[in-house]
Amino acid sequence: MPSSVLPVSVRFVLAIALTGASVCLSAAGVVANEAAQWLQLIDQSKSGLDAGKLPSVEATEADVVESMQAAGAFFQRVTDQANHEAWMRFLDFEPLRSAIENNESIAKRGNAATELSQRLSGPEEGLELSRLVALRSSLDRYLAALRYGDPERGLALSERQLETLAKLLAADEEAGSTPRSLTDLSGEEVAQIESIIESLASANQADELVSRITGRYSSPNLRAYVDGGVISDAITRPVNNPERVNDCLLGTRIIGDARVVGNVTGSLLPSEGNVRLLVRLDGQFSTSTKGYNGPVTLRSSGFGQVYAARQLIITEKRIFAGEPIATASLSTQINQINHPLKLVRKIASKKAAEMKPQAEAISRRKLQDRVLEGFRLQTDEASTRTFPDLDAKMSPWLRRLDLPSPVRTIGSTTDSVHVRATMRRPYGLSAPSEGPSLSTVRTAASSGTYPGGYSAAIQVHESILNNTVMKLLAGETFTPEKLRDLTSSFGIPSDKSDTPDEASAAEGEQPESFEVDFSGFRPVYFEARDQTLRIGLRGDRFAQGDRELDRRLEVSAVYHPAITEDGRMMLIRDEEIDLKFPGGRRLTLSQTAIKANIEEGFDKLFPMTLLHREWKLPSTLKLPTLAGRSARVIGIDARDGWLTIVVR
Secondary structure (H helix, E strand, C coil), X not given: CCHHHCCHHHHHHXXXXXXXXHHHHHXXXXXXXXXXXXXXXXXXXXXXXXXXXXXXXXXXXXXXXXXXXXXXXXXXXXXXXXXXXXXXXXXXXXXHHHHHHCCCCHHHHHHHHHHHHHHHCCCCCCCCCHHHHHHHHHHHHHHHHHHHCCHHHHHHHHHHHHHHHHHHHCCCHHHCCCCCCHHHCCHHHHHHHHHHHHHHHHCCCCHHHHHHHHHHCCECCEEEEEEHHHHHHHHXXXXXXXXXXXXXXXXXEEEEEEEEEEEEEEEEECEECCEEEEEEEEEEEEEEEEEEECCEEEEEEEEEEEEEEEEEEECCCEEEECCCEEEECCEEEEEEEECCCHHHHHHHHHHHHHHHHHHHHHHHHHHHHHHHHHHHHHHHHHHCCECCCXXXXXXXXXXXXXXXXXXXXXXXXXXXXXXXXXXXXXXXXXXXXXXXXXXHCCECCCCCCCCCCCCEEEEEECHHHHHCHHHHHCCCEECHHHHHHHHHHCCCCCCCCCCCCHXXXXXXXXXXXXXXEECCCCCEEEEEECCEEEEEEEEEEEEECCEEECCCEEEEEEEEEEECCCCCEEEEECCCCEEECCCCCCCCHHHHHHHHHHHHHHHHHCCCEEXXXXXXXXXXXXXXXCCCCEECEEEEEEECCEEEEEEC
16 A cells, blocks of 8 residues: 555554654664774774883882871871870781882782771771871772783783773674674673773773773762652641731721631752752631721621742752742621711711721731741741751761762752762762663552652662772671671661571570671672562682681572562562582582582571561651651562662
8 A cells, every 4th residue: 555545643653663663773773882982992992002101119109108107197196105006006007018118029018008908998987087098099009000010011911901891892693793782781791891990090091991981881870769749748737827916907906816727838849959849828817806996896807818938948958948928818898887876887887998998908918928927937947957967977987988979969850859879989880871760660559650659769770889888898708797787787687587596595506607708809799680689799718617618609699579468569589599609610529518508508698588677767757747657668670780669
């Protein structure tokens, strides 16, 4: 059939379909072209490797020595003798100082520098001091110089890293010559790319490539939303304000009662960088008064509408209030005029009718002024409120642990308040793109998350761990007790009791603990793909009692979202955990013998369910409508590297 005779509606639908297909193909092409551009940059970077840009061992070594001396002099200057000596014992500069003075091997100097750097990073109070932070930075530069400072070795390492990166991006054999799409990269592969980029940056090589890739993975990796209905509920309250009237109006003394009945409500306004909130009062005004003018008395009533509004701008530190506005309408009615003489009552009625417009105008203006001033006083209380300085509270911990300071923004739409934060090391990779829209996140009762159907939601990208706890845990030795403390700090409760069962306790038996040396690469991770959450850790050594497995191992647990009968969602673990020993070597008989112990130990470490408990808001919360209320998980989504949790 010729296209000219196709129905208009059919041609319209076909046009939309073809346009959508072309857009999808175009987007895929952009991603593929981006990988191809990276491959070109890799080739250019190989030919542009420059020995003159490699970090200098001599310069960084001198800087480390100077930083150690400055730190020692600082503690000697600002503390007493006993405290100075305690700090010097804790820091123990001597192994590194001796290795440098005796020009020990690169390995010995590197080990001494690494041990000192690890001592300088921890939760102990004082490690956030500027002198120690500067010393850690000097040690990082020194370690990079020890690795890359020799021109032949440094350039060879950089070239191998570029080749590894090219292999990650190269086309699959089945895909022909087209480079891989960046969206197909796994969390493991992105972490490998991040490690390569950080290494190249430490060697001062491939600047354009490093900039291009870190720019591509620079979106916020933590997002939080609060539904506008929660904000509105926290502000909404009824108004029922009675007051006595004692006024003089056009020579008449007015005495009686007045009342405003209505509601104070709040609604969000679109804003970026702060939260804008419109607080408004809508009410009805009524009066019942008696007027005295000489021997004449008048009984009257009035009614009308009052309205007041004020815009509040909420920042992370305080609330700023705009100028309030108010309007009022008023209609009065004289119900009775009292005087013994009918003639006087008639004259008074006529006079009152003549003066009514002027009297109502004056009364309306006074009412409007009273409403405006009362509303100003009430909302001024909010504008005096300040919030805790999060940066001041977090900064010492971030500096002690060498964690990146979060870069965050807040904002609002008419439907929600949102926070976007990026936790990212200087050359770390964060999220490649926005998280999934809440409208696509399934809940226990709906195919999406919509305004009014939830209270709050949080989205966490898998790059968070790479940029935070990876450096903190790499190379450290942890026991199940320490690991449970760590998971608890992330808000992950355990389903299993930490105490032995009654039978074991009666027999005096205690479960045998174990310890794991975390790997330097991706020691702890989570991957959120295709509605599956995988949580895992890597170790280089496992020990339990007198048994030891001195080889790499990786253990992980897989969780899937599930809907409960009472309308909640939770994560349920697969029955078996996944224990692997990378490297291809077969386990020896003795190693096989303790594999069951490893599986049993980690089976107890990973709870069978996550996010199944209700959270209760503190009863001391200053917002009465929210204080003491419980929140439960109603939505869980795991895809494209993002874990989304919705509560109500």
